[in-house]
Amino acid sequence: xxxxxxxxxxxxxxxxxxxxxxxxxxxxxxxxxxxxxxxxxxxxxxxxxxxxxxxxxxxxxxxxxxxxxxxxxxxxxxxxxxxxxxxxxxxxxxxxxxxxxxxxxxxxxxxxxxxxxxxxxxxxxxxxxxxxxxxxxxxxxxxxxxxxxxxxxxxxxxxxxxxxxxxxxxxxxxxxxxxxxxxxxxxxxxxxxxxxxxxxxxxxxxxxxxxxxxxxxxxxxxxxxxxxxxxxxxxxxxxxxxxxxxxxxxxxxxxxxxxxxxxxxxxx
Numbered sequence: 001x002x003x004x005x006x007x008x009x010x011x012x013x014x015x016x017x018x019x020x021x022x023x024x025x026x027x028x029x030x031x032x033x034x035x036x037x038x039x040x041x042x043x044x045x046x047x048x049x050x051x052x053x054x055x056x057x058x059x060x061x062x063x064x065x066x067x068x069x070x071x072x073x074x075x076x077x078x079x080x081x082x083x084x085x086x087x088x089x090x091x092x093x094x095x096x097x098x099x100x101x102x103x104x105x106x107x108x109x110x111x112x113x114x115x116x117x118x119x120x121x122x123x124x125x126x127x128x129x130x131x132x133x134x135x136x137x138x139x140x141x142x143x144x145x146x147x148x149x150x151x152x153x154x155x156x157x158x159x160x161x162x163x164x165x166x167x168x169x170x171x172x173x174x175x176x177x178x179x180x181x182x183x184x185x186x187x188x189x190x191x192x193x194x195x196x197x198x199x200x201x202x203x204x205x206x207x208x209x210x211x212x213x214x215x216x217x218x219x220x221x222x223x224x225x226x227x228x229x230x231x232x233x234x235x236x237x238x239x240x241x242x243x244x245x246x247x248x249x250x251x252x253x254x255x256x257x258x259x260x261x262x263x264x265x266x267x268x
Contacts, residue, residue: 003101003102003103003104003114004103004104004105004106005061005103005104005105005111005112006103008055008056008059008060008061009055009056011056011059011061011114011116012056012059014056014059014101014114014116015056015057015058015059015116016058016116016117016118016119017057017058017117017119018057019057020054020057021172022057022172023053023057023058023117025172025173025176026058026117026118026119026120026176027050027097027117027120028173028214029120029173029176029214029217030095030097030120032214032215032217032218033217033218033221034095034097037091037095038088038091038092039084039087041080041081041084041088042080042084042085042087042088042091043088044071044075044080045067045068045071045080045084045085045088046088046092046097048067048070048071048074049062049067049088049115050117051070052066052067052070053115053117058098058116058117058118059114059115059116059117060114060115061103061112061113061114061115062112062115063112064082064085064086064112067085068080068081068082068085089113089115096118096121097117097118098115098116098117098118099115099116099118100113100114100115100116101113101114101115101116102114119176120176156180157180157181157182158175158179158180158181159171159174159175159179159180159181159184160181161181162181162184162185163181163185165188166184166185166188167188167206169206169210170184170187170188170191170206170209170210170213171184173210173213173214174187174213177217186229187209187213187229187232188209190229190232190233190236191205191208191209191212191232191236192205193233194233194236194237194240195208195236195240197237197240198237198240198241198243200240200243204243208236208239208240208243209236211239212232212235212236212239213232215235216228216231216232216235219231
């Protein structure tokens, strides 16, 4: 049975997010993985629909005509067609970005759709790596007792216990995939190490770290990554190196000198 049309406020119970910040964080991860599946026009339609889902985080019942008119006005008369918007709806729905519910008026005629944005699915945290233990005779009975005792005393701390030196913007994104405070701190530690190695200013670190983490998640959704931390560190190094080249170019160094400077820097 279709839902009855009305104000978006009456659909508040459909929201899957506690606030707008959480909704935006999940949407960013959806786009990090699936952005390349949409044309420029379709992306414009999706992003405009997202704006209509701000009052009730992740829920919109805006009419297609209303969304298209807003896009037309935003781009000074260069909007998108209704067919382009409908293609976006089909793609986003199939990918799981949002769920479409039909609504009807009191007389039974069809009204505008209800778009309910979904949470980005969590990734399984990386499995702990096996350690190479020294070849010694082990008393299994004592070891098992110690392990049981240790497990009783262990407490897994969630993201709310993350150290204050980790930016909140980084925590709010990473926590959906690696919810433990220790995991989040380790990802941030790798970002700081990569920044220092590449002589990067720390004020640009949060932005680059977030972008690199999104690239990691995108890769994890399509391929098995044995060591996410190591892969993340590799992405960071590449991003910082690109930034280093850009800064040298802005300072007036030719491309040949840039390449030489980077090689010299890494030999130090």
